[in-house]
Amino acid sequence: MPPALPTAPPAALPPGLPPLPDLSALNAADLAGFVQQLAGIYEHSPWIAERAWAQRPTGGYSSLAALKVALAAVVREASEAEQLGLIRAHPELAGKAMVARTLTAESTNEQTTSGLTHCSPEEFATLQRLNADYNARFGWPFILAVRGPRGDGLTRQQIIDTFARRLGGTPAFERAECLRNIHRIAEIRLNDRFGFDPVLGRQVWDCAERLARRPDGRWVSDPGFAEAGQLTVTYGTAAHQACQQQLLLWMHECGFDEVRIDAVGNVVGLYRGEDPTAPRLLTGSHFDTVRNGGRYDGRLGIFVPLVAVRALWQAGRRLPFDLEVVAFAEEEGQRFAATFLGSSALTGQFNPAWLTQTDAQGIPLAQAMREVGLPGTMAAIAAEARDPTRYRGFVEVHIEQGPVLNQLDLPLGVVSAINGSRRFTGEVLGTACHAGTTPMDRRHDAALAVAELALAVEARARRTPEAVGTVGILEVPGGSINVVPGRCRFSLDLRAPQNSARDAMVDEAMAQLRTICERRGVSFQLTETMSAAAAPSDGALQAHWAAAVQALGLPAFTLPSGAGHDAMKLHEVMPQAMLFVRGGNAGISHNPLETVTADDGDLAVRAFLQLLARLATS
Incomplete structure (x- = not known):
C-alpha cells in the first residue's frame, strides 16, 4: 500500500458537537495505573494494556480512537498462542459461567443487554448445542460482540443466526473473526469506561436502518424482495420513490436551504455558505442497491454529509462556500x-441512447422516468449538467466493500485511486467427445483452456501491486459428467490503479490465451464489453482527507478502490477524492451482512467535518 500522507494539526470543529473523552489521567498513569484503568477491557488479559503502555506515543494517546487502534495492534502483533489464549479467556454465550454467575461484570452486562440471561428453554438448548458444536470444530469458544454494531444489543435470534452461520467457517477465518469481535467488545467497554457515546454514528446507523425498513418492519424494497426480507431498490420503482421522499424529508430536517428532485431522479440538497460566489464543494453517493444487497453501499456517502450538515446547522455555522449533497438515483x-x-x-455525459433502453418488462427508460413524474427528455437531463469551474471538487464517503481495513483494525482509509478496469466476455471452442474413450493426449478440452487462463490471470495480478484479475464466469453449455467439454x-475482469498497469495485464492475458489455445488445439472468441479509466485521487483533496483522519488520532492509511463509484464519473470533469469506512463481517459488501458500527460512522462524520474545516481555511 502507498505510505501515509503527511500529518497535519487538527482543524476547528463546529461548537456543540458531542465531546470526545479526556484521556489525560490515563496518559499520565504509570504502568500499574494504566493497566488498572484498562482492567476488564480485554477479558483476563492485562498483557495487552501492558504492551500498549510500553508503546504509547510521546504525550500519550491523542484520542480514544487512537487508543482503540493501538490496543488492537498489540493483539494483531501477538503470537498465535497469545491470540488463542485471549479468545479462550472469554466465556461461552449463555454458557456455564453465566448459569453459575461467575462472569466478569463486563460480560454479565453484555449478555444481559442482549437478553441471554432470559432465554427460553428452547433458545437455551439451541445455544448449548451450538456451543458444543463450535468448540468441537474449532477448539475455542464462540465470540460475538452481542451489543452489536449500534451498541445497544443484538436480539437472541440474531445471535443464534450468527452462531449457526459462523459454524461453517474455516479455523483461520474464524480465529480472525473472533479477534475482530473481541476488539468490538473492547471498543464498547472503552466507550462505557470513558463515557463516550457515538451519537453522530448512531444517527448514521439509524438512517441506514430507516431507509431499508419502515418503523412497522416492512422493507423499503422492490416487489418480491420486500416479501422475502431482502433489500433491493432499483431505478424508478415504488421503493425507489419512497427513498427519494425520505431523503427529501431528512434534508429539510437537517437544515438544507434548498432541496429538490432533479430531472434524472437525484435528490439534491444545498447548504448555502457565506460567499455565494465561492466555488462549491460537491459530495454524495447513490441510494439504489444491487439485488439482495446491503444497507451501506452508496447510502453511507449520503448519510454522513447529512449528519454533518445537521451538526453545522444546529451550531448556527456556515461554511465560506456552498455544500451540495447529491443522493444519486x-x-x-x-x-x-x-x-x-x-x-x-x-x-453532462448522459447518453441519449439510454432513454430507449428497456428493462426486463420491455419498459423504456424514458417511459419509466415519465411514470414517476420526471420529464424523460434529454433537454431536461442536459440542463442538470454542472459547470466544473463553479466547484472545488467532489468528495465521497463510502464503505470499503473489502477486507483490508477490517484486517488491519482501522476504521477509516484514504483512497489513493479508483482502479481502472477492462471487462471481456469470451468463448473457447474445442471438441466435445467421450470422457471414457478419448485419451488424455488426444483431447481438445475447452474448459481446461479457460481454467489455465484463469490461473495465469491470477498469477499475473499477484505480481502487479494493487491489481486484481478475475474470471468470474466459467460455464460449460450442456456440460455432462462423461463428456470432455x-x-x-x-x-475476464482486470483492474489496476493505473491505466498502463491495467492495459499491460490485458495484453499479457491476450497473449496467454492465444498460447494456451494453440497448444491445446482449440480456438477462442473474445469481446471487450467495458473499459473504465483509472481515477487517481486529486492530490490536494487526498491530503485534506489524510489530515482529517489524522486529526482524529488515526493513521492516514491509503488504499486504492477496486470497485467503481460515482466519484470516478465526477473525476472526468472535476477533482475528486474518497474516504473509505471499514465494513464489518470481514468487509463483505453487496450482501445483507454488509454493516458498519456506530463508532466507525461517528469517526466518518467527524472526519468529514474536519475536511470541511480544512477546506474553509485553505
Whole structure:
C-alpha cells in the first residue's frame, strides 16, 4: 500500500458537537495505573494494556480512537498462542459461567443487554448445542460482540443466526473473526469506561436502518424482495420513490436551504455558505442497491454529509462556500443496462441512447422516468449538467466493500485511486467427445483452456501491486459428467490503479490465451464489453482527507478502490477524492451482512467535518 500522507494539526470543529473523552489521567498513569484503568477491557488479559503502555506515543494517546487502534495492534502483533489464549479467556454465550454467575461484570452486562440471561428453554438448548458444536470444530469458544454494531444489543435470534452461520467457517477465518469481535467488545467497554457515546454514528446507523425498513418492519424494497426480507431498490420503482421522499424529508430536517428532485431522479440538497460566489464543494453517493444487497453501499456517502450538515446547522455555522449533497438515483445498473445514470447527468455525459433502453418488462427508460413524474427528455437531463469551474471538487464517503481495513483494525482509509478496469466476455471452442474413450493426449478440452487462463490471470495480478484479475464466469453449455467439454464461456475482469498497469495485464492475458489455445488445439472468441479509466485521487483533496483522519488520532492509511463509484464519473470533469469506512463481517459488501458500527460512522462524520474545516481555511 502507498505510505501515509503527511500529518497535519487538527482543524476547528463546529461548537456543540458531542465531546470526545479526556484521556489525560490515563496518559499520565504509570504502568500499574494504566493497566488498572484498562482492567476488564480485554477479558483476563492485562498483557495487552501492558504492551500498549510500553508503546504509547510521546504525550500519550491523542484520542480514544487512537487508543482503540493501538490496543488492537498489540493483539494483531501477538503470537498465535497469545491470540488463542485471549479468545479462550472469554466465556461461552449463555454458557456455564453465566448459569453459575461467575462472569466478569463486563460480560454479565453484555449478555444481559442482549437478553441471554432470559432465554427460553428452547433458545437455551439451541445455544448449548451450538456451543458444543463450535468448540468441537474449532477448539475455542464462540465470540460475538452481542451489543452489536449500534451498541445497544443484538436480539437472541440474531445471535443464534450468527452462531449457526459462523459454524461453517474455516479455523483461520474464524480465529480472525473472533479477534475482530473481541476488539468490538473492547471498543464498547472503552466507550462505557470513558463515557463516550457515538451519537453522530448512531444517527448514521439509524438512517441506514430507516431507509431499508419502515418503523412497522416492512422493507423499503422492490416487489418480491420486500416479501422475502431482502433489500433491493432499483431505478424508478415504488421503493425507489419512497427513498427519494425520505431523503427529501431528512434534508429539510437537517437544515438544507434548498432541496429538490432533479430531472434524472437525484435528490439534491444545498447548504448555502457565506460567499455565494465561492466555488462549491460537491459530495454524495447513490441510494439504489444491487439485488439482495446491503444497507451501506452508496447510502453511507449520503448519510454522513447529512449528519454533518445537521451538526453545522444546529451550531448556527456556515461554511465560506456552498455544500451540495447529491443522493444519486442510480449507479448499480440493475434495472437498465446503463450505469451511473445519476452522476452522468451532472457531468453532462448522459447518453441519449439510454432513454430507449428497456428493462426486463420491455419498459423504456424514458417511459419509466415519465411514470414517476420526471420529464424523460434529454433537454431536461442536459440542463442538470454542472459547470466544473463553479466547484472545488467532489468528495465521497463510502464503505470499503473489502477486507483490508477490517484486517488491519482501522476504521477509516484514504483512497489513493479508483482502479481502472477492462471487462471481456469470451468463448473457447474445442471438441466435445467421450470422457471414457478419448485419451488424455488426444483431447481438445475447452474448459481446461479457460481454467489455465484463469490461473495465469491470477498469477499475473499477484505480481502487479494493487491489481486484481478475475474470471468470474466459467460455464460449460450442456456440460455432462462423461463428456470432455467442447465449449466454455467465460468472463475476464482486470483492474489496476493505473491505466498502463491495467492495459499491460490485458495484453499479457491476450497473449496467454492465444498460447494456451494453440497448444491445446482449440480456438477462442473474445469481446471487450467495458473499459473504465483509472481515477487517481486529486492530490490536494487526498491530503485534506489524510489530515482529517489524522486529526482524529488515526493513521492516514491509503488504499486504492477496486470497485467503481460515482466519484470516478465526477473525476472526468472535476477533482475528486474518497474516504473509505471499514465494513464489518470481514468487509463483505453487496450482501445483507454488509454493516458498519456506530463508532466507525461517528469517526466518518467527524472526519468529514474536519475536511470541511480544512477546506474553509485553505
